[in-house]
Amino acid sequence: MVQRLFLAVLGGVLLTSSYEPVAIGWLLPLGVACYALATRDLTVRRAGLAGLLFGVVFYFTHIWWMKDSIGADAWAALSSVEALFYGLLGLTVPLIRRLPLWPLWLAATWTTMETVRSGWPFSGMPWGRLAFAAIDTPAAPAVAYVGMTGLSFLLALSGFALAHLAETIVGRPRSGVRLPAAGAVGVLAVLVAPAVFPYHAHEDGSATVAVVQGDVPGPGNDILYDYLGVTQNHVDATVRLAGEVSAGERPRPDFVLWPENSTAIDPFRSGSVNAGIQEAVAAMGVPVVIGGIVDDDPKHVLNQGVVWDPVTGPGDRYTKHHPVPYGEYIPFRKIWDPKFGQLALITRDQRAGTRTTPLRIAGIPVADAICFDVAYDDVFPPQVRDGARLLTVQTSNASFIFTHQIEQQFAITRLRAIEAGRWLTVASTNGRTGVISPDGTVVASAKPRTTAVLVEKVGLSSALTPAVRLGPWPARMFTVLTLGALVSGAVAYRRRREFDGPAPEISHSEEAPAPTANTSEAPVV
Incomplete structure (x- = not known):
């Protein structure tokens, strides 16, 4: 568990470093990948704890400017509320990980989490959406096609695909790496294609x-x-x-x-x-x-x-x-x-x-x-x-x-x-x-x-632009996908727990049956 918490802290640091003032954009997928690795194969509660720690490290550093401008109390209160959303997302990871193509469903869930916290409670706080770190990177032109919500999804998907590839490399032979590697390359290609073919408004x-x-x-x-x-x-x-x-x-x-x-x-x-x-x-x-x-x-x-x-x-x-x-x-x-x-x-x-x-x-x-x-x-x-x-x-x-x-x-x-x-x-x-x-x-x-x-x-x-034409529909679509993934994941999670239930205990109060002699143990006449 200590290693997982370290990954959560590292992920939060990497993600906040992708925004201004550091603004190293390629760190963003690594930060998101660390989130997936930190919450992997944990119970619901422990995954939530790892997600919360990630959120605390990320958000408390991301809006550090509020501490020196508005006040430490406002900074701490807002950062704490926003960090909770990453903890809540962590609670869903054990469910979503049960599904095929889990990076896709987890990216949709991350995007839905961003949408919710950007508007709630009260008027929410959009600061820290993944899309906002994309300026001056090859991913920025994609926002004209898919909007802020769509860009956040693609960036989250790139990080989770990277995590899936890393897990496969560590846990499987080379023959099993081809599909995750192809998926990661495919996501990257979709993400940067608009940089090659940018949208030009007449x-x-x-x-x-x-x-x-x-x-x-x-x-x-x-x-x-x-x-x-x-x-x-x-x-x-x-x-x-x-x-x-x-x-x-x-x-x-x-x-x-x-x-x-x-x-x-x-x-x-x-x-x-x-x-x-x-x-x-x-x-x-x-x-x-x-x-x-x-x-x-x-x-x-x-x-x-x-x-x-x-x-x-x-x-x-x-x-x-x-x-x-x-x-x-x-x-x-x-x-x-x-x-x-x-x-x-x-x-x-x-x-x-x-x-x-x-x-x-x-x-x-x-x-x-x-x-x-x-x-x-x-x-x-x-x-x-x-x-x-x-x-x-x-x-x-x-x-x-x-x-x-x-x-x-x-x-x-x-x-x-x-x-x-x-x-x-x-x-x-x-x-x-x-x-x-x-x-x-x-x-x-x-x-x-x-x-x-x-x-x-x-x-x-x-x-x-295509993004303006799409309007709020990407957010609605990812919300539906998230709800579907959570329901399906919960069913799969429950079935797996029932299948992997505790082994039956042997009662020592009952005498074990005498062993039956086999042919090699037959008496020699």
């Missing part, structure tokens, strides 16, 4: 977009330190851009993108924030998409991207779909309303948005996402299917500016561009601001903790 137009990173005054990691200064920084940068455009130094953009929390108070109130926005919009003469915290009612606020037109004023809005529990709202506040630590600062809860149609910005249908929304599958794809021709992300990474969270989120953002086959522009207050092409290439970026404005010509597309 572009049927273009636009010029200005992306503003205004920077955060003071220490840089506190958006509220000087929230009026944050807004003023974005106003000043936009007004300077207007001057450069008038002087012919830069092309005129079709619209300007500001980040999340570029206004930390309601921009519709009269005052310096509202006046500053109107000044910037008037100077540019084109729509500016601001990011603001908007009053909803005395107990609730909305985190919105608002299209501010120079003629008609504020118009179309996108509201963040996935507010962070205990970061942007308190679940079950009527039952438990904490008044201590960082939780005491959340005086009003953020409501979740439900919009699935794109914004109309300067006549262009644009899919918007705010911060952590980019990690969820129900934000960009529906808007793209409804006609979005360009993607935008508004984010405020100030709280994480001194951590590796910004690199992890930027990697996810680049994968979303590939998945949708769209250009993507991301505006951050002081983190990773950039312009990304449909193949995930970073065309332009701003240095963190600086004031910068990127002006880039981007393509527009109405084509739908």
